[in-house]
Amino acid sequence: MRVVLIVVLLLCSQLVLARGAVHEYQLDNGMKLIVKEDHRAPVVVTQVWYRVGASYEHDGITGISHVLEHMMFKGTKNHEAGEFSRIIAENGGSENAFTSRDYTAYFQRLEQSRLPVSFELEADRMRNLQLDESEFAKERKVVMEERRLRTEDKPTSLTYEQFQATAFTSSSYRNPTIGWMDDLENLQLDDLQVWYERWYAPNNAVLVVVGDVQPDAVFKLAKQHFGPLKPEQIQAPKPRIEPPQPGQRRITVSVPAEVPYLLMGFKVPVLGTAADVWEVYALEVLSGILDGGDSARLTRELVRGSQVASSAGAGYDLYDRQTSLFLIEGTPANGQDIEAVEQALHEQIRRLQERPVEAGELARVKAQVVASDVFEQDSIYYQAMQIGRLESVGLDWSLMDEYVERVNAVTAEQVQAVAKKYLVARQQTLAVLDPLPQDPGKKPRPATPGDGHGH
Amino acid sequence: MGIDLLNRVVRSGGLVGAVWLCSLGTALAMPPIQHWQTTNGARVYYVPAPELPMVDIRVVFAAGSVRDAGLPGLASMTNHLLDKGAAGLTANDLAARLEGLGAELGSGSLRDMAWVSLRSLSDAALLEPALEVLQQVLGQPDFNALDFERERERTLVSLREDEQSPSTIAEYRFYRVVFGEHPYATRPVGDAASLQRMTPEDIRAYYEQYYVAGNAVIAIVGDVDRKAAERLAERIAGALDDGKAAPAVPVVAALEDASEERIFHPSTQTHVRMGAPGMRRGDPDYFPLYVGNHILGGGGLVSRLNEEIREKRGLSYSVYSYFSPMAQDGPYVFGLQTRNDQLDEALEVMRATLKTFHEEGPTEEELVAARKNITGGFALRVDSNSKIVEYLAMIGFYMLPLDYLVTFNARVEAVTREQIRDAFRRRVPVDHMATVIVGGEK
Numbered sequence: 001m002r003v004v005l006i007v008v009l010l011l012c013s014q015l016v017l018a019r020g021a022v023h024e025y026q027l028d029n030g031m032k033l034i035v036k037e038d039h040r041a042p043v044v045v046t047q048v049w050y051r052v053g054a055s056y057e058h059d060g061i062t063g064i065s066h067v068l069e070h071m072m073f074k075g076t077k078n079h080e081a082g083e084f085s086r087i088i089a090e091n092g093g094s095e096n097a098f099t100s101r102d103y104t105a106y107f108q109r110l111e112q113s114r115l116p117v118s119f120e121l122e123a124d125r126m127r128n129l130q131l132d133e134s135e136f137a138k139e140r141k142v143v144m145e146e147r148r149l150r151t152e153d154k155p156t157s158l159t160y161e162q163f164q165a166t167a168f169t170s171s172s173y174r175n176p177t178i179g180w181m182d183d184l185e186n187l188q189l190d191d192l193q194v195w196y197e198r199w200y201a202p203n204n205a206v207l208v209v210v211g212d213v214q215p216d217a218v219f220k221l222a223k224q225h226f227g228p229l230k231p232e233q234i235q236a237p238k239p240r241i242e243p244p245q246p247g248q249r250r251i252t253v254s255v256p257a258e259v260p261y262l263l264m265g266f267k268v269p270v271l272g273t274a275a276d277v278w279e280v281y282a283l284e285v286l287s288g289i290l291d292g293g294d295s296a297r298l299t300r301e302l303v304r305g306s307q308v309a310s311s312a313g314a315g316y317d318l319y320d321r322q323t324s325l326f327l328i329e330g331t332p333a334n335g336q337d338i339e340a341v342e343q344a345l346h347e348q349i350r351r352l353q354e355r356p357v358e359a360g361e362l363a364r365v366k367a368q369v370v371a372s373d374v375f376e377q378d379s380i381y382y383q384a385m386q387i388g389r390l391e392s393v394g395l396d397w398s399l400m401d402e403y404v405e406r407v408n409a410v411t412a413e414q415v416q417a418v419a420k421k422y423l424v425a426r427q428q429t430l431a432v433l434d435p436l437p438q439d440p441g442k443k444p445r446p447a448t449p450g451d452g453h454g455h
Numbered sequence: 456m457g458i459d460l461l462n463r464v465v466r467s468g469g470l471v472g473a474v475w476l477c478s479l480g481t482a483l484a485m486p487p488i489q490h491w492q493t494t495n496g497a498r499v500y501y502v503p504a505p506e507l508p509m510v511d512i513r514v515v516f517a518a519g520s521v522r523d524a525g526l527p528g529l530a531s532m533t534n535h536l537l538d539k540g541a542a543g544l545t546a547n548d549l550a551a552r553l554e555g556l557g558a559e560l561g562s563g564s565l566r567d568m569a570w571v572s573l574r575s576l577s578d579a580a581l582l583e584p585a586l587e588v589l590q591q592v593l594g595q596p597d598f599n600a601l602d603f604e605r606e607r608e609r610t611l612v613s614l615r616e617d618e619q620s621p622s623t624i625a626e627y628r629f630y631r632v633v634f635g636e637h638p639y640a641t642r643p644v645g646d647a648a649s650l651q652r653m654t655p656e657d658i659r660a661y662y663e664q665y666y667v668a669g670n671a672v673i674a675i676v677g678d679v680d681r682k683a684a685e686r687l688a689e690r691i692a693g694a695l696d697d698g699k700a701a702p703a704v705p706v707v708a709a710l711e712d713a714s715e716e717r718i719f720h721p722s723t724q725t726h727v728r729m730g731a732p733g734m735r736r737g738d739p740d741y742f743p744l745y746v747g748n749h750i751l752g753g754g755g756l757v758s759r760l761n762e763e764i765r766e767k768r769g770l771s772y773s774v775y776s777y778f779s780p781m782a783q784d785g786p787y788v789f790g791l792q793t794r795n796d797q798l799d800e801a802l803e804v805m806r807a808t809l810k811t812f813h814e815e816g817p818t819e820e821e822l823v824a825a826r827k828n829i830t831g832g833f834a835l836r837v838d839s840n841s842k843i844v845e846y847l848a849m850i851g852f853y854m855l856p857l858d859y860l861v862t863f864n865a866r867v868e869a870v871t872r873e874q875i876r877d878a879f880r881r882r883v884p885v886d887h888m889a890t891v892i893v894g895g896e897k
Contacts (some may be wrong), residue, residue, distance in 0.1 A: 040506045041485075041838035073756070082766060085756040090824050092831020094755060111834045141769030145724065149772055149792055153722040155619055256721040258615040294538075295550035304546060307605055310612040331616075334608045364554045371557025371576055377507050378839045438618070438721050 020377075022387070022397065023215035025222070029231045030203025033222045034387050034397055035215040038380050044211030045380050046118040047107040048126070049388040051206075052199035054177040055101040055321060056237045060186075063179015064195050066099040067143050067187060072106065073097075074135040076128040081135055084121050091117050101177055102321040103392035109381065112212040116221060123225040126205065129196055136189050144185075147178045155257035155433055163263050163431035166251050171242035171322055201232030206391040210384040242267070242323050249429040257435035260338050264345065265325035267427040268418075271318045272395055280318045281406040282414040283326060283422070288365035289357050289415065290314035290328070290348065295364060297348060298330075308336050308344045321393040325429075326422065338432050352419035356412035369407045485837045488847060488857050489681065495668040496699075497692035500847040501675045501684045504840050508577045510677030511844040514593060514691060515852050517701035518569040518665035520643035521782070526653055528645015532606065533661045534564040537571060539602040542591040546602065549588055558585035560592065566639050567704065567782045568852055569665075572844075577678035586690060594694030596662065598655045607650050614647060621720040622792065625893040629728035632714060632889040633786050637707050667698020674847035676840045704782040707732045715890040725894025726792045727802060731884050733778045733787030736853035743878035744778060746870045749825045750817045751809070752776030752789065757824075763808045764791060770801045776809075782853070787883060795895045802890075813885045816876030830864040 025033040053065050075081035088095045093110040108118040151157045161176045168174035179187075207226065209218050245267055274280045290298050291314040298312040312330040328349075330341040376382050387397040489501045523529045538560055539546040553560050558575040571593060575585040617623045627642045634640035645653075673691055675684045710731050734744055745753075752760035752775050764774040771791040779785040789809065793801040817825070837843050837860065850859050 040504075041834055043834045043838045082757075082762075086824070089754060089757045089828040090831070092828055092833070092835070094832065094835065096756075109832075109835050111831060114831075138766070138769035142765055142772055145770070145793060146772040148722075148724045148794065153621060153724055258618045259612060293550060293554040295547055295554045300547050300550075303609070304605065307608075310609045331612065334612055360551070360555070364551060367555050367557040369557075371559075371581075374507060374509050374576060375559070375574060378509070378841055380838065439719070440721075 020210075020383075021215075023219075024397070025215075025219045027202060027223060027227055029227065029229055030201075031222075031226050031229070032206045032391065033219060034206065034208050034391065035213065035218045036208075036210040036383055036387065037213065037215065038210055038377075038383065039212045041380075042112045042212050043109065043380065044112045044115050044209060044213055045107060045109050045384045046115065046122065047105055047208040047384045047388050048122050049103055049105045049206045049208065049392040050199055051204050051392055051394070052104055052195075053100050053102045054175055054179070055172040056199070057172060057175060057179075059175075060183060061191055061195075062175040062183045063143070063147075063177070064183075064187060064191055065104050066178055067140065067184070068192050068195055069097050069099045069104050069106075070139045070143055071131060071136065071192060072125050072129060074139060075130050075132065076124050077130055078124050078128060079121070081132070084125065087117060087121060093118070099177055101173060103389070105388055105392070107381070107384070115209070115213065115218070116225075119221055119225040122207075123229060126200055126202065126226070127229050129200070131189055131192050131196070133189055136192065140184060140187065143178070144181065147181060147184065150178065151176065152181075155253070155255050155435070156261050158255055159253045159261060159263060159431050159433040162251055162253050163265065163429060166249050166431065167265050167267070167325055167429035168242055170240055172237075172240050173242075173322060173324065197232070199234070201234065202226055202229045203231040204234045206388060208384045208388045208391070210380045210387075240322075245427050245429075248425045251429075251431050252434050253431060254434045254436050256438040257433060258438065259331060260435055261329070261331050261433040262338050262341050262345070262430065263327065263329045264342075264428060264430045265327045266423050267323060268316065268326045268422045270320045270322070270324050271399065272321060272393055273323055277406075278410070278414060279418050279421075282410050282418040283316050284318055284407060285362070285365050285410045286352065286415050286418060287314050287316040287326070288368065289352070289361055292365050292368055297361075298328075301348070302330065302341075302344050303333075306344060307333050308340050309333055312341075312345070319389050319393060319395065338434075342430070349419065349423045352416065353423065356416045359412070362410075362412055362415070366408050370404055373404050485843060485860070488850070488860075489684075490851075490857055491685070491688075493668060493673070493688050493692035495692050495695070495697045497668040497671040497673050497688065497695070498851055499673045499675065499684070499688040500851045501681070501688075502843055502847065503678075503680060503684075504676050504843070505678045507840070508678050509574065509840070510577045510582060510675065510679055510687075511572070511574050511840050512589070512687065512691070513570055513572045513674040513844050513848045514589075515568050515570045515672045515674070515848045516665055517567065517670050517782075517852070518661070519565050519567045520641060521566050521638045521704050522661075522665065522701060523638065523641060523645075526645075526657060527641040527649040528610070528643070529649075529653060529657060529661050530569055530665075531564050531644050532603070532610070532650075532653060533658045533666075534562050534569040534571075535606055535610075536598055536602060536658060537562060537596045538592045539606060540597040540599050542595040543597065544591065549592065552588050553585060556581045556585050558588075560589070564643060566643055566785075570848065574841075586687065590690060590694035593666065593691065598658050598662070600655050603655045603658065607653070610644060610650060611647055614644065614650075621722045621724065621726045621893040624718060624720060625726045625728045625790075625891050628716065628718065628893070629730065629788070629889065629891045630786065632716065632891060633710065633731060634707065637705065637783075639707065639781070639783070639785070663696070664698070665701055666695060668692045668695045669697055669699040670701050671695060672848060672851035674844050674851060676844040676847065707784040710884060710887045710889060713887050713889070716892065718891070718893045720893050720895060722893075722895050723795060724792045725795050725798045725892060727790060727798070727805070727890065727892055729789040729805070729888055729890040730776075730787045731888050732784040734780050734882065735783050735785065736780045736849075737855055738780060738784075740878040740882055741780065742866045742870050743874040744882060746822070746825055746829065746867060747812075747817065747875035747879055748776055748778055748787075749829060750821045750875075751812050754825065754828060757828075759808055759812060759821075760789075760791075760805065763804050764801060768800075768804065770797055770804070774805070798892065798894065802892075809883075810885055813879050813883060816872050816879065819872060822870070822872055822875070826867055826870070829867050833864060
């Protein structure tokens with residue numbers, strides 16, 4: 001494994017050369033512009049990120065950020081409903097938008113000479129949206145269909161939603177991004193108007209442009225289109241700090257389904273909240289030790305080794321805005337049950353706490369991080385995403401340049417330390433999907449040992 | 456890392472991977488495609504991309520489920536097992552070697568094709584050992600009985616997971632109804648009965664027939680020069696037996712009647728798939744049908760179906776139509792999902808929208824807008840190595856002309872309203888379509 005580590009170091013110096021330069025600008029109205037050059041193809045991606053998302057919402061209006069995102073395509077003082085999309089399409093572009101707990105973002109991908117088209121339209125809808133009652137009535141229906149599609153009819157999504165609502169009590173991370181169905185039904189056009197005026201302003205937005213562009217020319221263009229927009233007094237959302245969890249939480253979700261599923265999460269710090277920054281990168285490595293590829297522990301030991309799980313995974317996002325969760329999930333193999341999977345996952349956690357990870361495992365995680373950092377440069381969209389995600393939660397984009405170095409600095413002892421500190425029962429929430437029969441006439445499929453052909 | 460942490464909600468449809476097609480803008484950033492054959496007959500397609508220190512390799516075989524020969528899931532399981540043990544190394548060993556190099560191995564199979572891909576840094580100290588693993592996986596898979604049985608059990612679990620999804624149920628049933636006795640009808644991943652019948656011997660026989668140089672296309676994009684690309688291709692193909700190309704896929708028969716089938720599922724939405732056999736790769740009607748469908752239901756946020764179903768009536772989050780051209784006529788698919796009690800209205804609007812388009816064709820404005828969208832966005836379709844390598848593999852696999860990308864825009868520009876109307880009338884059987892409906896009670 002020594003060979004691998006040497007190679008890693010060599011690559012680090014090489015990478016600096018390959019990376020396009022990033023330029024940061026500030027408009028007088030407070031809007032931030034970040035431009036990254038990538039001249040490999042004559043294309044450009046524009047992303048407008050607003051610092052608002054589901055975690056900014058209070059009870060009763062959940063899902064409003066996402067509904068507003070839908071309404072942003074429904075007309076302004078200067079462009080009627082649907083015109084935005086038609087103009088982008090006529091210019092050969094593709095576009096969309098997405099809402100998360102922490103941000104709302106809009107993007108267009110265009111041939112590079114069409115950049116002014118996207119700036120003109122995005123600047124217009126940043127301040128000039130016209131919310132219309134009949135458009136809203138239809139779009140609310142669309143969002144409710146979206147909720148049915150993504151959540152209501154998907155047993156694992158439903159489990160995830162209930163799991164989040166259990167894990168968090170005060171933190172707004174308890175609410176689903178798409179909103180509770182009843183809140184969607186009771187949303188009013190006035191609510192949207194207030195939400196739009198409160199958050200959609202240049203000083204609450206970050207404009208990210210990546211592609212075959214000249215940064216200063218982009219700045220000039222941004223000043224022309226976004227410069228005249230009026231800033232808003234932005235009031236930060238209430239902190240809603242999640243109180244310490246007093247003990248393990250466990251729920252069961254019983255809905256029609258075929259396959260049981262287990263999801264567990266532990267409260268952990270993120271980059272924006274961590275007192276000790278190394279902990280965040282150690283958690284990142286921990287996630288890689290468990291699930292960073294096909295040779296990582298969960299697949300190696302639970303799927304192929306003991307064969308207790310048909311699939312298993314782990315995940316952590318260091319760029320969340322608030323205290324978040326380190327997630328571990330598993331689906332039992334044929335002939336195995338949820339209890340066996342839970343036991344096996346807990347055994348994995350115990351091992352991480354009792355023994356430092358092996359040098360080879362650590363080297364593999366780091367080698368993947370170094371290589372991924374190059375592979376990610378292949379997508380200008382992804383490069384823009386990285387910048388926007390950091391900026392939208394109040395982190396500096398330049399933190400992404402530290403990532404490889406920070407991960408490379410993590411030691412086996414640090415991984416063990418965060419496993420001991422955070423992967424503990426007191427901070428744990430577990431959710432089990434316990435299937436009910438899908439066909440009311442049929443008996444539920446037993447998920448007990450003896451069923452199936454496990455080995 | 457395995458869990459979608461972003462918990463993002465995206466506005467548009469795009470739930471179904473629409474047919475990926477390409478067109479050419481005025482500025483083509485991509486250098487010309489270079490093509491040659493290895494000494495043992497594999498066809499190679501290569502584009503240099505020296506900007507980033509990385510290489511993408513995609514090796515494609517005519518080894519999809521269309522050749523399952525009565526044992527559905529055989530092609531898929533064969534492909535899936537390649538990296539689960541090879542050259543005496545276990546799945547763990549193989550994965551650990553690659554991951555220690557930061558390399559990414561991918562594999563998959565569909566109805567026509569199966570592939571293995573490798574993405575590696577181009578530094579020889581990393582690329583060489585990664586390539587060695589690729590050679591082992593392609594040329595010396597072990598197909599151990601224990602690995603096979605474990606992966607079969609996992610597949611059986613995922614088949615049960617599919618039964619939780621009304622969309623997946625509709626999808627598979629749709630192929631069954633549209634393709635009848637044709638091998639496109641089966642589920643590529645197989646079914647419980649066929650998986651129970653399957654043996655490692657079946658898999659080895661399938662592998663020996665189809666994973667051969669004469670049946671392979673190798674696509675290479677990245678920071679390697681022509682000489683290096685030739686060496687790479689020789690080494691990859693050299694890991695394979697010579698063999699020969701797979702026989703042609705049988706012709707798909709047209710549907711004789713309209714049909715409608717309803718399947719109960721305890722969901723709040725009902726999912727619809729409607730359609731018929733459509734067109735193949737290299738089809739003489741390809742461009743009029745492609746552009747026509749773009750207007751009808753393929754243009755993302757801007758299409759007639761999206762306008763009628765979503766924008767005007769709020770009936771569905773995702774409504775679409777797409778051609779899936781394959782070696783023979785792949786399906787022309789219409790799809791949507793809506794609250795159970797809105798099914799009749801949504802279905803009626805979808806059918807009426809198709810009927811009107813079928814009779815009248817597009818307006819001149821629609822055609823102009825579609826042309827602008829398709830041709831003006833060409834550069835976006837080849838703006839990354841990962842997209843280019845997929846195009847190379849597709850062009851090579853379906854033996855499309857090497858100037859396919861270069862001439863694409865001109866061929867889109869040449870499409871007329873009358874050609875679209877004519878092609879839809881001849882090729883889209885509005886009165887002989889299959890409809891599959893999966894959902895709960897009203």
